[in-house]
Amino acid sequence: MIGVIIVTFQSADVIAACLESLRTSTQPDLHVVVCDNASDDGTLEVIRNWADANNVALAELSPDGPPVSTGFSILSTGGNLGFAGAVNAGLKRLLAVPDLDLFWVLNPDSEALPDTASAFARKAREAGPFALMGGRIRYHEAPGHIQSDGGVVFPWSGICKNLNSGLLPESAVLPDAETLDFISGASLVASRRFVEQAGLMVEDYFLYYEEVDWAARRGDLPLILCPEAEVLHHGGTTIGTGAMNRRPSPFANYFNYRNRMRFVRRFRPLALPTTWFLSMLRVAKLMLLGAMDEAAAAARGLNGLPPPAAVRDRIAPGDRFRAFGTGKRPS
Template sequence: MQYRNMQKPIFAMVLQGVIVYLAPMTVSPPQIGVAIVAYQSAPVILACLESLFRSEGASLRVVVTDNACTDQTVDLIRAWALENADRVTFQEAVLGEISVATADLTLVRSPVNGGFAYACNTGLRLLTPIEGLDLFWLVNPDCEVLPDTAAQFIRGASQGEFSLMGGRTIFRNNPDIVQTDGGRVSRLTGVCKSVNWGVPLRQAAMPSDTEIDFITGANCVASRKFIEAAGYMVEDYFIYYEEVDWAFRRGALPLRQVPEAVILHDGGTVIGSGSLNRLPSPFSTYFNSRNRIRFVRRFMPTALPLAYAFILLQSLRNVKRGALPQAKAALAGALGFKPPANVREFVAKSAWDHAFTALVDRP
């Protein structure tokens, strides 16, 4: 009799357990960490953040490194975070105050502009301690991502081991034109070329994984395995060639192309990189030439004579077209001379040790 009285509660407990087991489980979307370098990014940073936090099929942990901005970038990020507090958690810290990004959006303020790799590494060092986070996405502040871009990268990562992964980067103001589908490096001169740059979208065939040498740092996903093997970015370039150097340290881990992962990018909005209809600024030309020599010396030293010759030829062409400041900047950069005034004025004096002194490297 006592046994019969126990049957009902036991049966109820078993039934409850079965229901709980069979009930649909809430599955969190896959995570991806995002590192953004902000420098004088007030006109573009909010559009970038809005697009990232509209991502579908992925959970993002975003770190913005304020590279000593003097415009309204920091204030705009704070205001945006406050306005969106119901859907995005936020934390802010001075560099060195925290060791891990615990919020959806983290703003880290650096007292000095240490360059692109310095700021990228700041973000990456706050993201890599997060358990279960194995993808680390570098996104420029003048980029906007599509709602499925992050999910496409996650899908691409599921196809096997890789070092760096890229998608299709198109011009934000001219979205029918490709900006880059990955990059190639000349083994003769060290010159980098963006694949399909300026090619109409419908005519641009995406190169295969083995047809490129690097992924643009404006839109690049690194795997945890790659970072553990190759380390973080080398910081002595200041700007340009950091992602190329990184890719050349990938060892046997392949690059990966994900054509469906699309991002819109302005490109060179602050520093004056060349575009479809403008010459590179002297600032851009100086660092590009200097860092090309540094890269070639590290990875293909036998090409140094041709690398110097090519920069000289470029400088002569600039003189012929009336771009004398660019010509002077290119030669100064390649030869390790003091940067011209129109280059120095773009870098705060507090950052000169990062930008200039540590980079002077005569042949």
């Protein structure tokens, strides 16, 4: 059986479509838990209205309550825990359900095709032990084009690359799963065995590189692909991740460049000098393009400096210690 974890933050404009895509799934008995990171844009109201309109039983979980049951549940995290913190909150609840052996992390701005969950379940039965499984992620705004068929991390720069990004399916060659370094966090399935072996996601990234770190701790369990399990992904609707025709925002750049250095420091320390140098070249390119705010945020993240005010102010004061290591530590 499959447990689904959806992390929401200011997701009112996309979450209903995501949930509806799961409601119409051909896979029975999904356990869906929406972990909300203190959204104040009406995300929870949208979820409740969607449930009422579709006669869906919606459980509202308390932090210390019983495990989730089959169907749809809301878990309010009580603050902005970041991506990994909210995923972990959902995982802890789902791990307590003995019948669940697959845990599907799905972005709120994604929509699964009807057979996606069934394809994941079928592949898991056929594959044997595995760590993380990815499907094919396609751009929502250009659904004929692939966003990710898994990804690699360049060894001397720490830069992540989504494979087959921008290609049409008919011209894309599915990568050998043995060559992959990570599965995109927009849609990934973790096996129970992997979670129990590797542990939960590391939470100090706050945003970006969590799934890359997780995959790097997989030991001898492989990454696998299931291209039949497709989702449509808007991409960065809240945080400003780059899409086909859009540069990443200063907010996205700060965390991406900061966490690149954190990841490399943990797993590839010999590559720290080249990672810094090659990342600074990208900062210089942004400056030449006139993207000064994006460049400044990237440079500050890369060098471990506090974020620009425009980035800092997007995180509530009570959550800034988790995000930046500054401000008042949460009690």
